[in-house]
Amino acid sequence: MDEAKRYDQAYFDKWYRHPKHRVKSPAELARQVAFVLGTAEFVLGRPVRSVLDVGCGEGQWRAALRAHRPRLHYDGVDPSAYAVERYGARRNLHLGGIESLDGLALRDQYDLVVCCGMLNYLSTAQLTDGLSQVARRVGGVAYLELFTREDRFEGDTEWPTPKPARWYRDAMQAAGLTAIGMQCYVLTRDVDRVSLLERS
Numbered sequence: 001m002d003e004a005k006r007y008d009q010a011y012f013d014k015w016y017r018h019p020k021h022r023v024k025s026p027a028e029l030a031r032q033v034a035f036v037l038g039t040a041e042f043v044l045g046r047p048v049r050s051v052l053d054v055g056c057g058e059g060q061w062r063a064a065l066r067a068h069r070p071r072l073h074y075d076g077v078d079p080s081a082y083a084v085e086r087y088g089a090r091r092n093l094h095l096g097g098i099e100s101l102d103g104l105a106l107r108d109q110y111d112l113v114v115c116c117g118m119l120n121y122l123s124t125a126q127l128t129d130g131l132s133q134v135a136r137r138v139g140g141v142a143y144l145e146l147f148t149r150e151d152r153f154e155g156d157t158e159w160p161t162p163k164p165a166r167w168y169r170d171a172m173q174a175a176g177l178t179a180i181g182m183q184c185y186v187l188t189r190d191v192d193r194v195s196l197l198e199r200s
Contacts, residue, residue: 051074052107055115059087059091077094135176143183
């Protein structure tokens with residue numbers, strides 16, 4: 001399916017704003033952002049100063065993050081020409097995908113890297129390559145939301161059949177990422193930032 005057509009205004013109106021179809025309410029998004037931000041700051045031992053949001057859509061995380069950290073630097077990356085054309089200048093969104101991070105004008109590292117609601121759409125090759133590119137940007141914590149074959153899920157599920165949880169765990173480890181619970185990760189080389197019982 002053509003990316004520009006798929007992720008047009010109608011797509012975002014349905015899955016982000018329509019009361020019947022939206023994946024998260026504003027309150028649910030606010031709780032998720034607060035949790036992820038708090039986890040990153042617990043690991044870092046200081047406030048988060050920079051965030052890379054991969055597959056950011058219209059950049060909804062930006063406002064929610066800045067409600068807590070008004071001076072936070074935010075970069076969003078998304079393949080939707082509509083989203084970047086409409087909101088790119090105001091919300092600092094860049095046109096691209098997870099597998100093109102190395103070719104974009106981004107910071108070398110970020111305190112927090114977010115991939116929320118987009119990893120399940122990727123092919124196996126895109127995911128494995130993309131996770132390596134994400135890992136190169138992680139300066140603190142990554143939040144990598146994925147649904148496995150064993151999970152129950154709803155919403156926009158027009159994606160490849162999810163793989164077993166074990167496969168995703170192996171893919172994260174291969175990319176140099178260690179799980180610390182609730183879909184949060186640190187670089188394996190920085191794993192001493194968390195204790196053994198804080199790892200999953």
